[in-house]
Amino acid sequence: MSPAAPSLLLCSLLLAVATLVAAARRHGCPTKCGDVDVPYPFGIGAGCFRSKGFEISCVNNGTTAVLPSATHHAIPVTSLSVAPQPEAKVMLPVAYRCYNSTGGTVSLFDGHVDVNTHGVYRISDARNAFVVLGCNTGAYTSNSISNGTGRYNYQYYMGCFTYCSSAGSAMDGRCASVGCCRVDIAPGLTDNVVSFEDWPHDSMDYSPCDIAFLVDKDSYDFRASDLRMDVERASMPVWLDWAIRDEESALTCAAARNSTRYACVSANSECVDSANVPGYFCRCKQGFEGNPYEDNGCTNVDECTRPEVYPCYGICKDTEGTYHCKCPSGYMTTNGGDPKKQQCIRKFPLQARLALGICSGFLFLAVAMLFTLIVCHKRRMNQLFQRNGGSVLEKVDNIRIFTKEELKKITKNNSHILGKGGSGYVYKGTLEDSTMVAVKASIEVSEALKEDFTNEVIIQSQMIHKNIIKLLGCCLEVDVPMLVYEFASNGNLYDVLHGKANRHLPLSLDLRLDIATESAEGLKYMHSSTNHTIRHGDVKSANILLDGNFMPKISDFGTSKLLGRDEDFTMFVVASMGYIDPVFHQTGLLTRKSDVYSFGVVLLELICRKPTIYDEHCSLIIEFHRVLVKNNSGRAMFDKDISVTEEDVFVLDEIGKLAVECLNEKVEDRPDMKEVAEQLLMLRRARKYGEWNCRSPHHFEYKNQT
Ligand SMILES: *[C@@H]1O[C@H](CO)[C@@H](O)[C@H](O)[C@H]1NC(C)=O
Numbered sequence: 001m002s003p004a005a006p007s008l009l010l011c012s013l014l015l016a017v018a019t020l021v022a023a024a025r026r027h028g029c030p031t032k033c034g035d036v037d038v039p040y041p042f043g044i045g046a047g048c049f050r051s052k053g054f055e056i057s058c059v060n061n062g063t064t065a066v067l068p069s070a071t072h073h074a075i076p077v078t079s080l081s082v083a084p085q086p087e088a089k090v091m092l093p094v095a096y097r098c099y100n101s102t103g104g105t106v107s108l109f110d111g112h113v114d115v116n117t118h119g120v121y122r123i124s125d126a127r128n129a130f131v132v133l134g135c136n137t138g139a140y141t142s143n144s145i146s147n148g149t150g151r152y153n154y155q156y157y158m159g160c161f162t163y164c165s166s167a168g169s170a171m172d173g174r175c176a177s178v179g180c181c182r183v184d185i186a187p188g189l190t191d192n193v194v195s196f197e198d199w200p201h202d203s204m205d206y207s208p209c210d211i212a213f214l215v216d217k218d219s220y221d222f223r224a225s226d227l228r229m230d231v232e233r234a235s236m237p238v239w240l241d242w243a244i245r246d247e248e249s250a251l252t253c254a255a256a257r258n259s260t261r262y263a264c265v266s267a268n269s270e271c272v273d274s275a276n277v278p279g280y281f282c283r284c285k286q287g288f289e290g291n292p293y294e295d296n297g298c299t300n301v302d303e304c305t306r307p308e309v310y311p312c313y314g315i316c317k318d319t320e321g322t323y324h325c326k327c328p329s330g331y332m333t334t335n336g337g338d339p340k341k342q343q344c345i346r347k348f349p350l351q352a353r354l355a356l357g358i359c360s361g362f363l364f365l366a367v368a369m370l371f372t373l374i375v376c377h378k379r380r381m382n383q384l385f386q387r388n389g390g391s392v393l394e395k396v397d398n399i400r401i402f403t404k405e406e407l408k409k410i411t412k413n414n415s416h417i418l419g420k421g422g423s424g425y426v427y428k429g430t431l432e433d434s435t436m437v438a439v440k441a442s443i444e445v446s447e448a449l450k451e452d453f454t455n456e457v458i459i460q461s462q463m464i465h466k467n468i469i470k471l472l473g474c475c476l477e478v479d480v481p482m483l484v485y486e487f488a489s490n491g492n493l494y495d496v497l498h499g500k501a502n503r504h505l506p507l508s509l510d511l512r513l514d515i516a517t518e519s520a521e522g523l524k525y526m527h528s529s530t531n532h533t534i535r536h537g538d539v540k541s542a543n544i545l546l547d548g549n550f551m552p553k554i555s556d557f558g559t560s561k562l563l564g565r566d567e568d569f570t571m572f573v574v575a576s577m578g579y580i581d582p583v584f585h586q587t588g589l590l591t592r593k594s595d596v597y598s599f600g601v602v603l604l605e606l607i608c609r610k611p612t613i614y615d616e617h618c619s620l621i622i623e624f625h626r627v628l629v630k631n632n633s634g635r636a637m638f639d640k641d642i643s644v645t646e647e648d649v650f651v652l653d654e655i656g657k658l659a660v661e662c663l664n665e666k667v668e669d670r671p672d673m674k675e676v677a678e679q680l681l682m683l684r685r686a687r688k689y690g691e692w693n694c695r696s697p698h699h700f701e702y703k704n705q706t
């Protein structure tokens with residue numbers, strides 16, 4: 001440590017203490033007097049102002065701020081400001097010279113007030129004017145004692161003349177040398193001393209005084225009545241500039257910066273040379289605001305909160321002393337201009353934006369169209385679903401409602417065709433649990449048929465019997481509802497009996513008897529339903545399906561009845577040629593006995609293994625009848641494969657006779673399905689257990705019952 005160091009340290013310590021004391025004392029100083037803010041360097045009370053020139057007194061019990069003045073009554077202050085300009089507004093008395101009726105001077109005041117004992121203030125030339133009122137008056141203010149270079153005692157003389165030819169010539173609002181005149185003033189005025197010309201004023205009671213004053217340019221508006229104002233009490237607002245002009249040594253900024261009394265103490269403050277005679281003032285640097293004469297008085301301005309003053313067309317970010325403004329990403333100003341002054345626009349050139357716009361337009365259209373398609377599709381599906389009775393069927397327990405999609409999956413997109421039914425193809429399908437199903441088109445369901453269709457579907461779903469093909473579900477979201485049935489792997493009886501592929505399939509008598517019996521059981525179950533409308537309507541070997549164990553399953557009922565209701569369909573569509581009950585043919589009335597008739601034909605097919613029309617034009621029914629009448633036995637017609645023993649022939653004859661009874665032209669002579677089934681069941685039991693009595697009376701018995 002150098003020997004000078006301790007004293008230097010002491011110095012700075014003292015300085016710091018002094019500053020602290022000053023700051024502390026300023027801290028308790030009043031900042032306001034009445035309505036007037038009193039910012040430092042101004043102050044009220046000892047230690048509160050920078051120097052004597054900045055002292056403000058607060059009088060009238062603390063309501064009025066005044067500049068202390070040695071020469072005259074105190075000068076009221078109405079405003080003190082540090083920024084943006086160092087200014088003060090004071091009320092100054094007017095100068096006057098008043099006359100009696102003979103023109104003798106009765107009172108005189110030259111307007112002199114000592115506003116500037118300490119060199120702080122200057123009269124603002126920019127904001128004040130010199131005004132003279134009177135009707136035969138010339139007045140001027142002289143100022144600044146000459147330094148000896150000029151002709152007269154003062155450096156400045158400024159004034160004007162005003163004259164009125166009569167009492168009424170002065171006009172309100174016109175300060176044009178009739179009752180009122182005004183002039184701008186020179187810079188550097190420190191004081192105001194008015195001289196009046198010594199011109200005649202006798203008999204001018206409308207203008208008893210010559211009056212002159214300095215006044216805020218913007219606030220004085222001449223009134224003719226001002227010619228008679230109460231001059232002793234009148235005062236006018238005057239703007240004063242102020243600057244730091246410490247006593248005799250008014251410094252420039254350059255010199256002041258070295259001074260210990262340098263006024264601009266705040267960080268981020270700067271010094272400005274006064275435009276009006278020597279001296280300087282302080283202001284906060286750009287981007288800061290507050291009082292530069294106080295420690296840390298200048299604080300950062302958050303420009304972004306004042307866009308009206310600090311515009312930014314992009315994203316505004318405040319920083320210490322300034323703010324940044326940049327365009328959002330993807331935006332820029334034209335020609336790289338400043339976003340504080342220019343709007344930000346998209347970076348893309350017009351063409352690119354156009355292209356992008358068009359592209360996104362198309363994309364939007366595409367999406368919209370796709371959406372519309374989907375919605376339409378959904379709506380169409382729903383319409384079909386409703387049209388096909390979906391809302392009713394949904395509630396039926398043992399029917400599963402498949403969606404179009406599910407069905408597609410189940411049938412592997414209709415890839416495996418099982419056959420062709422009355423109303424379209426039948427497809428093979430596999431459910432999720434590997435159950436095989438047959439999917440079959442129903443009929444087109446019109447609004448009129450909707451109820452019938454749903455009813456039929458419900459009835460079918462309730463037909464639960466081992467010899468009736470089971471309806472598992474349906475799909476309604478298509479034009480023609482699709483029905484899903486249990487799958488019978490051996491196809492239909494017609495194909496099994498007469499199909500070329502099955503020509504050599506051995507079908508024993510027992511198996512045929514089983515098929516006949518079980519089929520009859522299925523039809524019996526159907527006919528025994530409490531619902532009297534139920535009849536098959538299209539019993540034929542092609543509608544008897546055989547499962548893997550040759551268990552017969554009656555299929556394709558119900559919906560065929562619906563077909564019959566539509567007048568467009570001819571009779572033979574309802575029941576198939578060769579199986580039609582001739583009574584139904586005549587009356588058009590489909591009864592259960594019609595099913596019995598058709599079943600009789602099936603029995604003949606079973607025992608003869610011949611289709612209803614064989615060898616081109618032979619009718620199975622007619623031929624069998626002929627043979628039976630002729631030989632009292634159908635033996636000649638029986639399938640040779642199964643008519644081996646006498647017993648076989650006997651059984652076959654029993655079946656044949658039963659068939660012929662079913663084919664009776666008289667409806668009431670036909671047995672019903674219950675009797676047919678019982679007869680077949682007895683035949684089967686007798687054959688199985690060998691309780692064979694060649695004179696079986698059974699079917700003659702029931703013949704008497706009907
Ligand atoms: C001045 O103010 C004090 C209290 O603020 C009050 O008691 C007193 O009467 C006031 N005097 C005048 C002259 O208004």
Ligand SMILES: *[C@@H]1O[C@H](CO)[C@@H](O)[C@H](O)[C@H]1NC(C)=O
Pocket residue numbers: 100101102103104105106
């Ligand atoms: C007017 O004033 C003058 C000078 O002051 C005086 O001599 C004169 O007598 C006064 N006249 C009247 C009418 O008072």
Ligand SMILES: *[C@@H]1O[C@H](CO)[C@@H](O)[C@H](O)[C@H]1NC(C)=O
Pocket residue numbers: 147148149
């Ligand atoms: C007197 O003041 C004038 C202008 O204000 C200046 O130009 C001149 O140098 C001064 N003369 C003296 C002797 O100070």
Ligand SMILES: *[C@@H]1O[C@H](CO)[C@@H](O)[C@H](O)[C@H]1NC(C)=O
Pocket residue numbers: 254255258
């Ligand atoms: C201010 O002080 C520095 C040294 O402290 C000096 O070099 C410089 O000349 C001074 N400037 C003025 C204007 O006095």
